[in-house]
Amino acid sequence: MINIITKSLNDINIEWKPLGKLLIRTKGTKITASQMKELHKDDAPLRIFAGGKTFALVNFDDIPKKDINREPSIIVKSRGIIEFEYYDKPFSHKNEMWSYHSKDKNINIKYIYYILKNQEKYFQNLGSKMQMPQIATPDTDKFEIPIPPISVQTEIVRILDTFTALTAELTAELTAELTARKKQYNYYRDKLLTFKEDEVEWKTVEEIFYLKNGYTPSKSESKFWENGDIPWFRMEDIRENGRVLNDALQKINKIAVKGGKLFSENSIIISTSATIGEHALVTVPYLSNQRFTNISLKEEYQDHFDIRFIFYYCFILCNWCKKNTTVSNFSSVDMNGFKKFKFPIPPLKEQARIVEILDKFDALTNSITEGLPREIALRQKQYEYYRNLLLDFPKVQE
Incomplete structure (x- = not known):
């Protein structure tokens, strides 16, 4: 047609x-x-x-x-x-x-x-x-x-209305499937990460981790931002690149680093103000802005934990953060309670088993998450192609 x-x-x-x-x-x-x-x-x-x-x-x-x-x-x-x-x-x-x-x-x-x-x-x-x-x-x-003639206008509208409805229907179906898979994933993740009080040893955040606050170098000092090669993470990095990060959208120069010290690789960044309860594993030395609290294992606990187990247990911590906030100019986490939050220490073999299962679930969920926008984008491009084809009228030069 x-x-x-x-x-x-x-x-x-x-x-x-x-x-x-x-x-x-x-x-x-x-x-x-x-x-x-x-x-x-x-x-x-x-x-x-x-x-x-x-x-x-x-x-x-x-x-x-x-x-x-x-x-x-x-x-x-x-x-x-x-x-x-x-x-x-x-x-x-x-x-x-x-x-x-x-x-x-x-x-x-x-x-x-x-x-x-x-x-x-x-x-x-x-x-x-x-x-x-x-x-x-x-x-x-x-x-x-x-x-063009009214009959052509009407037929073009009919075709484009049909494409619009089909695209909307596909989006709704794929989104519903994604939501169901995410709920299933969250249920099994929380179940795997649930331990009885006397089943394993428990330690608080402040016992296990070094806690460091992020910061933003002065924007008025252009030298801090020119030719930078040090990753400086913000919420946008998690939104754009997911929960395991090895590079940042913005970088800073080494002269902007306070005391010349970076946060260590294999740290977890946790948003504890403004947008609360998001986290990511950072696999390179880095800095972050002030919206993040950065946690890294103390030396005496590095042989007790698989970093991926900590990463997954931070979903439990982040749920706690969302329920324990204080409000002033903007929301922030109750940091006294945060420091007292307890992590379980199951045997390393059990941690590895949990991580293996959750990695597989995560890969499946991510493949659907990535597949959804890819499929929608494909349909949208198809729709736009036909729309352009239908509406591309030659203009006679006078």
Whole structure:
């Protein structure tokens, strides 16, 4: 069907028209973020859009009747994250945004939406020239749209709607599978790491480990950051590269190191402030920022532990951290309690057995975790390929 459409278009002279001449542009309603929050009711029928994914649900009499749009429309999110959204129920939006609808029976408004969605990067690049990314009404009003026959517009919308639904369905199925596998993994991990009080020896964190706080070298001293080769870890490293780290996204120069001493390899970094309860094993000498508490085995305990066993038991420690926080300007872990948290010391052979099992579970979970975005990305690329193919109209040079 796609080939039939694209081939048939080769014989048609496609007219291009500015968006402002094709559609009716509407303004929003004068409302602040605090008013949206105050008026919001979970079961209210009218949606008011703000930037990004933000919206409020309000009653029809909460805003002026003239500001309510009841036509299927394209909403232009013109500030911050510049994007387009299609909506076909009654709505309004903040007045720094605008929307378009059509009264022309020869225009399928959702076809125009797909054209604009396909050009989001163009508008985002246009808006990036401003200090606060934004576009103005002339940017969309003057943007030219190819207008094939209404029958072609409708068929393009049908195909792209189908692709969108299939992509969403696949994402939901794979995400559900991943969630189930993770729950299964967490259950068996916690079961393997559960010991009776009198079954093994127990020691506190402060008995077993050296504890060191991370820090951030002065950003105003460019020499600290130029030509650096020392890994300096932040939460972004765990988010980007997982829980076993051998390199950092940012590096610092050796002159930025306090006392000239790095944190030792095979240490565990644990986030104990701001974002709490994340951890990773670092396999190289390094530094970290102040959000991390860094723990490394004392010499007298290095023959008592497999570092991978400690890594896995830190999932138990991190769960404890999430439940034991203090709040000031931002959340932080109760460090007195943290130091008293106890680690079990099972025989090394038992540690090795547990590590072997959890490594296998971890590999399986990670393969699914990596496979999910890979599969979704593949489907998304396939979708974008066909969308580009369908919406790539030749423009006749006058």
